[in-house]
Amino acid sequence: MSLERIRVVLIETSHPGNIGAAARAMKTMGLGHLRLVRPRYFPHADATAMASGADDLLTRAEVYDSLPEAIGDCVAVAGASARLRTHHWPTYDARDSVRRLLAVGDGPLAVVFGRERTGLSNEELDHCQWLLNVPANPDYASLNLAMAVQVVSYELRMATLGEGAVDSPQPEPAPAAELERFYAHLETVMVATGFLNPDNPRHLMRRMRLMFNRATPDQNEVNILRGLLTSVERLQSSADEDR
Template sequence: MEDQLGRIRVVLVGTSHPGNIGSVARAMKAMGLSDLVLVDPQRFPAAEATALAAGADDLLARARVLTRLEDAVADCVWVVGTSARRRGHSVPVFDPEPAARELIARASGGSVALVFGRESSGLTNAELDRCTALVQIPTDPGFSSLNLAAAVQVLAYACRTAALVGDSGSAPGGGVERHATQAEMEALFEHYQRVLVQIEFLDPEKPRHLMRRLRHLYQRAGLTANEVRILRGILTHTERGGGRPRTGS
């Protein structure tokens, strides 16, 4: 259980109030989570963060501060973004409990991430595009405002409960290939875009939503690292102008 919880990374994007960072650290430590990454926080380190951590200072001391979300999740095999609304995205949307079960399951095969956005505006569409799934906390429609640390506490508790129950869901077992990391997926998407422009299937001046739709399609598929290599091999062959078609036996 501790190994799986230790692989769940909490990523805070653009946090404006340092006290919220401290409160998040406290919520994480109480549930056995320890991997905290801050993307472009407005103020950190700060005395307010330390004061509200209330004993979780070690998490703050180990927290990594990065400038880009893609760097924060590059080595993750599954990334769940928190959002109060879908905003037209076609990736899977979970309630907290099933999201937690899936996080625990996939944590058996590598690091996973829970991504939280800004206090006032949440995650941008571009940031949500970096997520393989979304989670929504079913708050009262009449008052859906939820403090950042409270949202982290809800999902951290759901993860700990899933780990305690031992619901490993679709956890990869022996001999099963590992899922592709976000860095491998991003490299695939960049390769796709380059080739689609080359074969004039994609107009870079008028891209519409083609790349976003392809991104969501492959994110839903849950590709393994080997499947990504196969797709990139096909793209490389296409870049080189193809070759004589091979007849199957």
């Protein structure tokens, strides 16, 4: 599983609660490897509280003295950056970044997140192959650390799942012949009730067909509709008898 290759590296995180929330965000998306560079407080009760069931990631977290040590074994390194820097570093959005990352051959892959207030220093960016930017509202780019980790982890999961991430219950449309019997039945009833002019049924029937075709009813739904039509017919014939 390629998510196994990912290392999330947090540099000098000030608030231990953010470390815990980041661990939780990672685990919800199937990431397991957290590395911390000079965390201000770690371990810490706030980190454990915010991890909320993802404390196994905290227990296994590796703590380093410097970024080069933390990424020493990594074959590709992307640095998360909230700012769009005008110079030097190639920058890709989160989606593009994770694709590039996962396309790199064997070995661990790092995504590096900087300090809550000041992000990554230029010296740290020198260790990154490119910058990863989560496109945010330019008027309010206040994406906090754990939220950024959540979005990037989500993109990593989406990239490994590929298309069709969700197995939607597949409707099993009724066969065309069943639908035709239904349309015939519907037309009969519509004529019988006087709703449809039998001399010119085309336009209205076409509208009905369009609508039901869009709904792609399954066999059970066709049965329900036909049962309804039959009950209308019964009503009709009992009304005829009463006359």
